[in-house]
Amino acid sequence: MMNDMMTRFELLQPTDLPGALDLLARHGADAWPLAGGYDSFDWFKNRGKEPAVVIDLEGVEELRGVREVQGGDDAGGSGGIEIGAMTTLATIESDPIIRSRYALLADAAADVASPQIRNAGTIGGNVCQDTRCWYYRYGMACYRAGGNTCYAGAPGAMNREHAIFGADRCVAVTPSDVAPALVALDAGMVMRSVRRERVVPAAEFFMPPGVDITRMTVLEPGELLTAIRIPGRWAGADFRFEKVADRKTWDFALVSVAAAVRVNGGGAIEDGRIVAGAVECVPRRLTEVEAFIRGRPRDEETAEAAGELAVSGADPLDYNHFKIPLLRNLVKRAVRG
Numbered sequence: 001m002m003n004d005m006m007t008r009f010e011l012l013q014p015t016d017l018p019g020a021l022d023l024l025a026r027h028g029a030d031a032w033p034l035a036g037g038y039d040s041f042d043w044f045k046n047r048g049k050e051p052a053v054v055i056d057l058e059g060v061e062e063l064r065g066v067r068e069v070q071g072g073d074d075a076g077g078s079g080g081i082e083i084g085a086m087t088t089l090a091t092i093e094s095d096p097i098i099r100s101r102y103a104l105l106a107d108a109a110a111d112v113a114s115p116q117i118r119n120a121g122t123i124g125g126n127v128c129q130d131t132r133c134w135y136y137r138y139g140m141a142c143y144r145a146g147g148n149t150c151y152a153g154a155p156g157a158m159n160r161e162h163a164i165f166g167a168d169r170c171v172a173v174t175p176s177d178v179a180p181a182l183v184a185l186d187a188g189m190v191m192r193s194v195r196r197e198r199v200v201p202a203a204e205f206f207m208p209p210g211v212d213i214t215r216m217t218v219l220e221p222g223e224l225l226t227a228i229r230i231p232g233r234w235a236g237a238d239f240r241f242e243k244v245a246d247r248k249t250w251d252f253a254l255v256s257v258a259a260a261v262r263v264n265g266g267g268a269i270e271d272g273r274i275v276a277g278a279v280e281c282v283p284r285r286l287t288e289v290e291a292f293i294r295g296r297p298r299d300e301e302t303a304e305a306a307g308e309l310a311v312s313g314a315d316p317l318d319y320n321h322f323k324i325p326l327l328r329n330l331v332k333r334a335v336r337g
Helices: 017-030 038-046 089-094 096-101 103-110 123-128 179-184 287-293 300-310 323-336
Strands: 010-012 031-034 053-056 066-069 080-084 188-192 197-201 224-230 238-244 255-263 269-277
Touching (some): 089 096, 096 103, 123 179, 269 287
Parallel strands (some): 031 053
């Protein structure tokens, strides 16, 4: 299972984006793109992944920075921003544009791991990291690893951190803290290969296990996540990000909720986006809750009903029943404001 020695690989360090994409195309499935490295090095040391080639993206300056963009929806919308995939989480946490317009993302980035990790970890690496399920990561032949069972879903298994919604063979959850915030902000994920560029909504970027259990995202071989575009439509909304974990630093979420809400002058909710993390294999957008709260007063009665609606249909495992009241309460607090 666990080891402390990496297998041999060839390290390639491109200095521009075309060079990085060319290397990805040339080496195909043998290549592993390296961002901050915190997830990658775990895989290498545990020998769960043994790439022949590692493509270090550290020197690709085009993949860094926060930029304002103008134009249509493909450019992020008027007043939107574009974030390079290699931008560190610490930069996102403190960037004045993100902090003033999209504090939801800044707050989510600030809750990732520890300051040391946020100074090296990147937003692209955070959303592309593989699941943290220990059965899968430490060599068990589960469905996600090509086997024919889910060890975490078995009776008596260690599944305290796993899904309570939408499990399809695999019950592992996406570990990204910033993913729910990006879905709530209607972000667009920009992916490039040597052949094309495509943009998909953040809500469609994460791969449900029922579609393809071997991937966590829709990235295809040879593709690289190069940027994240956030439109201006949610800029300046009333934001709330709340993450509950066993420890304040380092730990992954047990449950998290990202919310963007707009309220009119009369105190009624005009619109909202509410997304839960760590309760499903992908970030779970609570569309029924969003529809329910639209047009209602932002008060305790609305919040109570929204919390109950958020947990409708939950199917907990042996040791994660606590996620139901936890999600209910986090949604209530997000709606109540």
